[in-house]
Structures are given as structure tokens and as C-alpha cells.
Amino acid sequence: MSTTATDQSKEIPAGTKSAIKGGEFLIRETEANEIFTPEEWSEEQKMIAQTCKDFLEQEINPRLDEIDSMKHPELMPSLLDKAGELGLLGTSVPEQYGGFGMDFNTSMLVAEILGAGHSFAVAISAHTGIGTLPILYYGNEDQKAKYLPKLATGEWKASYCLTEPDSGSDANSGKTKAKLTDDGKHYLINGQKMWITNGGFADIFIVFAKIDDDKNLSAFIVEKDFGGITMNEEEKKMGIKGSSTRQIFFNDTKVPVENLLSDRENGFKIAVNILNIGRIKLGIAAIGGSKAIINNAVNYANERKQFGTSISNFGAIKHKIAEMAAKVYASESAHYRAGQNIDDAYDSLIGQGTDPAQARLKSVEEFAIECAILKVNGSEVLDFVADEGVQIYGGMGFSAEGPMDRAYRDARINRIFEGTNEINRMLCIDMLLKRAMKGHLDLMSPAMAVQKELMSIPDFGASDGEELFAKEKKALRNLKKAGLMVAGAAVQKLMQKLSDEQEILMNLADMLIEGYVAESCLLRVEKQAGQKDAEAVSIETDMMRIYLYEAIEKAAAAGKEAIYAFAEGDEQRMMLMGLKRFTKMEPHNLKNARRRVADHVIAKNQYPF
16 A cells, blocks of 8 residues: 555645635535545545455455354454555554555545444454544654554554443543552553453553543553453444454553653543544445445345346335435545545644644544534444345345345444434534534524525525526525524524423434535535536436435424424414425426436446445
8 A cells, every 4th residue: 555645635626625614514605626526536545445345355254254253362353463464554644653644535435445344344443543543643752653653553453441331422421540659650540441342352452531539531551461451251242243342440550651641631632532533434434334235235136036027126126226325425425525624624734834643633623513424424324224235135134144134233333333323413513503602603694694584585496597406506505594594593592401402402413414415415416517517427416316305305304393392383383484495395206316326226236336
């Protein structure tokens, strides 16, 4: 693998470089030439992706049953060693520490392809993400020099110890303690951690604990050889059975003071910022898994015959295949759009003289809203695709002899990993509103403009113009207005109480998520149409319209539920009228659109986009 992929962003048109803030997509119209699309991967990036595909085909897929059996504890570490030899463990680690220093979107591409690797995907993502990145972004120079080269090659394996029996979503409530020894040279760590991925074979643990009576967590780099570490047997899990998951106990574990990571009480901030990266990487890995499921499902549908014909010829099966493809295509579009935003923010910060590690952290933190959105969307697309994959296989989908059994079980954890989808939905809105209150985003002016528009005579759509996808763009603008209208009214009505109305927050989040993903899909298709022509992307256009129509339906349902929850009388009637007005679309034959998409995928016998 070469390192020149770091120059990839330089090949993107200048329009991509316009500064956009995280969350600003809601109030700012994005141009197609501002986003990156997967059609723009360089030849080198395609080679990196092929390296990942070959590794899965040669090393992982033939051993899936063996990996899941856990009969050979040395198997997963040996597979990580082989991945390390190919450079797959050092994608985000700078060259000076033995890695490849890839840009964010290229590391996302690696995560996507390896996301089809079932339990291996979990092990490698934990090692390269939450295991390695805290040291890369928060370690001092001595810590980086000591640990990163061995983590980049796989000589040492890493894990991340945050969750405790009574501390999950409320991470800062952990009870693990660290106490300075009398000679001031070590911390003694005592406590229990659970659900620790890679726990059974890790050499390095990123451990979160409170020093004395501190209010906030601190973080430590703990080597297994420090002693005082014991663990339970491997957890028996619904899925990802081949990933090592242990409870770990620290009993007077003696950690040198120089292994305190960052500053005292900075642990919670480390956990939050590393999870931002983990969220978007999980989302794109889920899309990689989704593509593999589609490939299997389409292949089976073409081979399976009933009533004298392949089941892929039946309309009900075509409906499923098209829905699977459209959701994956839209989610993929959103992930790489956000990934490029992060890369652009990083380049801007570097240009201002910011330290590279700080620049990476700040660039991801800027797009924390999008990271939360994509974690939810990617994991739920995977769940949908896995469920439909089982259905296409029919009885064989329920059999452990077929591939859907493992895919279905392994998919489920992703809605819990990296913060549950409920937590991430509420985080989306919480972060958006906090940025508005701090003046980082001006949500008030657009929300007031929408309120004013509600009192005006409706635009009946007589002048959509000749612009490409003019009707779809108008529908998206209105979808954003619907979100602003409902969110603005909820904030005005409930004020500080809104944070306690979790159901309403999740309704608002669904409107936000659908708007972002639908817009990303439209921009991707528009950009391709500009580079080729509209006819050349007719199937992609069908997928975009399928997703857009369904996104508007979902947003309308979520908005209606929210309005019912906090508005009454004339206010409720006015808002429901506004919601109907902003979520209206002209009729479109989605059945025929789905059939065209399905026919294309079926003919290719795989996910071809």
C-alpha cells in the first residue's frame, strides 16, 4: 500500500473546498460540486480497496465458521498480524510512526470494505480506532513513539476499556478508581470493565478511571504486562461470535505516571471525541456489510427457481432488491460527503498552523452531528438489508448453513455500539441546538423565515424552472423547512423542558437524518449527471427518487407525531397544514423505478454502484 492517497483531496474540484460548518446543511444549500462522491476514487485508492477485498476473500471468508467457533484463540490475533503486514492497521497512523497517514476518506474506504468481514471487522476496527486513536490524538511524543509503531504493525494489539456494569451511555459515571502511590511514581487502578472488544488478546488497554474523588474520568495507557489484570471467560453473544469480548478486572494494576494519557480529568473528552470517529467509521463499515449481503441475496435470487423461473423475476423480490440498493446508495453518498468535509476542515486547520493531531480532532468534532447521523443511518440500513436478505433466501435464510444467519445476527450489535441509536438521535438535536445557542449556527433566522412563509400564499409549483432535478431540489428545500418549523416550534413551546421530551427529540432527529441522507444522494446523482449526462445516470436517478420520496414520507410521519405531542388547537392545525405543505411531492411511479433499479442489479448479479 502506498501513502500518496493522502494527496487525493487535491484532485477534487476547487468547489469542494468551500468552508461548511457541521450541521449547517440544514440551513445552507450545498452545490453538487462541493461534495466528494465514490465515483471519484483515484486509481491508488481503488488499489487499496482491492487489497482489502482480496484479504477478506483469501483470509477471512474461508474461515468464518472457524473464527466464530472461538476454538482457536490465537486465530484472530494471527489474522490481525496478517492485516498488519499489508498495512491495514496503520491507515490513520502517520508515516513517522510506521503507518500510512491516509486522509480521512481513504481510511473510511478501508473501513467500508473490511466492514464485510463480520467478527474480524469488529476486531480490526476496535484496534485501529478506539484502541489506537486515543494515543495518536492525545498522547505525548514519548507515548506516540513507544506505542504507535507497534500498534501500526500489529505487534501489539489494542482495546478500549470504558464501559462498566453500571456505566454505559452515562460513561462519566464509571466507578473505576486510580490512586497515586506514596512515592508518586505510579497509579494503582482498581475496577471492573465489561464488553471489552479484543480484551482476550490485547497487549494495550486504554483504561478510563477517576483519580481520587475527581468528577471526571482520566485516561491511562495500560500494558497487559503491568500485572493485576484478570478477566472472565469470553462472553457468549447473539452475533459477532468470533470477536473477543471480555469482562476485565483491574486489581491494584500498577501504571507508571507517565502513562497518564493527556491531562487529568480529560478522559471524558477523549472518550467523546474518539467515539465521534468511531461512529462514522461504524456507519460506513455497516454499508460495506450491506453491499456483501446484497451480492449474496441477488446471486441467490438469480439461482433459486420457483414456478419454473428465477425468483429474481418476481415483482416482490425486485421491490426488495431495489429498496436495499437505494438505501445503501444514499447512505454511502452521505458518508463520503461527510468524510470529505472532515478532510477539508483538517486541511484548513493545517493551513492555519494547527498541530496535525489537534487538527484531526477538531475537524471530526466539527462534524460530530453528521457522525451521529451516519452511525444511526448506516446501522439501520444494514439491519434493513440483512432482514430483507433473510427474506429473499426464504427457508435457507433461517438456516445456519446459509450466509444470512450470520449476517442477520452480526448486524444487530451496530445499533448499540458507539452509543445506542437512541442516544445518537438525541445527540444530533442536542448538539444542533447548543451550536445555535452559542451562535455557531444561525438557526433562528431560517426558522423565523419559515414561520413567515407559513402565513403567506402557498407556492403551487408552477415555476420549477429548467434546472436539472429542480422538483427534487424544491422538495428537499421544503423538507428542511419542515424540520426547521417543527424544531423551532418545539423549542419555543417547551424551552428547557425539551431535553426531557426524548420522544420528540427522536422525531426531530429522524427529520434531520432523512434530510441529510436524501440531500447527499441527490447531490451525488447531480454531480454525476453533470460529469456525464442525465441519461447515463438514469438508474442512479431512480434510486435517488425512491429514497427521496420515502425520506419525505418518514419525515412527515415523524413531524406529525412531534406536533401531536406538544401543540394543540389552532397552533396544531396551523403546523399540520404547514407540514403537509412542506412534505408534498408530485406523484411518481415508484414501482416502475424500483423495477428498473432491480433489473439493473439483477443483470449485474451484484451491487454494481
